[in-house]
Amino acid sequence: MPLSFAPADADALPLHVIEKTALDGWLQGQPASVAAWVRASGFTGAIGQALPVPGETGAPVMALAGYGSAETRARKRFVLAAAAESLPEGIWRIGSGLPEAQAEAECFGWLMTGYAFDRYKGQSPAKARLVAPAGVDAARIEAMATSEALTRDLINTPAQDMGPDALQAAVEALAAEFGATCTAIVGDDLLSHNFPMIHAVGRAAARAPRLIELRRGTVGPKLTLVGKGVCFDTGGLNLKPGNSMALMKKDMGGAANVLGLARMIMALDLPVQLRVLIPAVENAVSGNAFRPGDILTSRKGLTVEINNTDAEGRLVLADALALADEGAPDLVISMATLTGAARVAVGPDLAPFYSDDDSAAQALAEAALGAADPVWRMPFHTPYEEMIEPGIADLDNAPGGGFAGSITAALFLRRFVVAPYMHFDIYGWQPVKAPGRPKGGVGQGPRALLAALPRMLDL
Known part of the structure; x- marks a missing residue:
């Protein structure tokens, strides 16, 4: 329907x-x-x-x-x-x-x-239709709904049909729909363009890693969205147990949410210079997989000790964030299904976010209430910086001890951005059916951000 x-x-x-x-x-x-x-x-x-x-x-x-x-x-x-x-x-x-x-x-x-995800089997969504009530912005609501469906479809699609190449095709289709441009740096070209950590994480997979970029708009504030596009995460050589791999098709949920938000922005023609960056990889096991104990040099020049190959999302995001920062944006927002610690802290229904800007965080929190898109602010707790500094390299991708896993991941990412920055560590999955939300992939944060952007960027 x-x-x-x-x-x-x-x-x-x-x-x-x-x-x-x-x-x-x-x-x-x-x-x-x-x-x-x-x-x-x-x-x-x-x-x-x-x-x-x-x-x-x-x-x-x-x-x-x-x-x-x-x-x-x-x-x-x-x-x-x-x-x-x-x-x-x-x-x-x-x-x-x-x-x-x-x-x-x-x-x-x-x-x-x-909404129904019917790519592989016919479904029966509700068929009752509604006339838009007086006073609501029907076009805005329809744009949000269609964009949410895009997010859900991308997350729900299994990795066999949603690898880095298919994710690139989805971005290209979105760009074509709204007159945006889309480019990609693929495979070993990542090395010559100085994206070494994206390459390191994705090089063991049969489908080549890539950095996908969408751009639209030449006037207004510069807004850059960065989404984690790990299309499947085995854990690499730190292999996940089987039950922990069951939902790993959703490890590109950050990219799916970013694309949903980008679609809303373009459909509503917000006056921003929009840039979307998606590092798209599969974290696979092969003879050339990156290893625990390796030390990688990032695009920014910071070295990173690999203490767990299953903490790969922050690595690919770091290179993309470094690129984002080089463009002097007015705001950078990253979204990722990054840590189990965030899920443990706030459960599947809340979208935890990090920001050093109190006014932006307040704008987002207030917008989230009206949008029925709940968020929860988490702290960039600077005293924990020592936890991500291993001594042998500038940064540790997986500090031991088990404490503050979502916070230390956010602090790791903040090292790669100087511009105003907001990070979301989302779950991206509806575990049980609820009204308007069937079990499966789900958007978390885009509608709240859409409502908050006018205040955050003085639009």
Whole structure:
């Protein structure tokens, strides 16, 4: 189903969004037959309830959608989507009850009920369509939904069909859609262009490593997005156990989220000079794989001792971040499925981020609430810098001790950027089905960033 609103002039039935505490008052204003039907049907206004109400002919003339209570909504996202997934196929128009402050997020959630990853098997997403309520920016919500679908599709696609070459093709297609340019440095050319750590991580794989770059816009602030594109991560010679490899197709989730955000920015034509950098590799095992104990020299000239080949994401990001910084950007944002420590700290639902800029962090936190795209600020705790300094080289890619794993990874990356910098250490995966979010790949942070960028960049 298209991730778009139904036409404004469509023949749509009214949908009344009902809080549990408001149900009795709403029923008092209805004909006795409607009130009797609702009460007999057991509708209480609970989240997820959807009740078509028949007219004299038996065909629906309206429907009710449960909106729960403030307490239950605080534990959910996309509450209206829960009802939309239970509505019969048809076109609906909000009749009453949807709070204006939540309208954008709830409409986005509704549109995402139409998403299904059907590349390998037919799926059955929800078929109820919605007319955009008055006062919402329908084009903006549709752009976010289509971009989120791109992110999900990229993450959900298994590595057999989403290697570095396929990821490059996806960026090229996105560039073509919006009149952007796309270039790539591939294989041994990475060495001649001074991207030694991207090459070292990806050289053992059959599909060549590469640095993919997209550019669009020549006026406005310079915004550079950097996404980790590790298309599959075996752990390298520090091989992961089998159960830890099960979701490693999502290790390019940072790249997928960056591309989703880039698509939103281009679709809405934000006045920025957009640059996207994706180091795309597979961390494989072969005779020429990089080894524990190796010391790599980065693009920036900093040397890095390899104490675990499974801490490869920060290596490829470091070279890309060094390149990003050379362009004197106004803001650099990196996104990566980087550490298990972040998952342990905040779980799969929050997108932890790092920033030294208090005003930018505040803008993001406030925007995230309205976007229903939750984030959580983590500290660039400078006293931990010593933990990433091994003595034999400038930096350690995997400091021992088990402490502060997400923080030390973020500190490692910060060494390669002088420009204003924000880093996301996301999970990128929905572990269980939820309204508007089927199990699988998911965007974390792009919608919050989209809402915050005008304040962060003075747009």
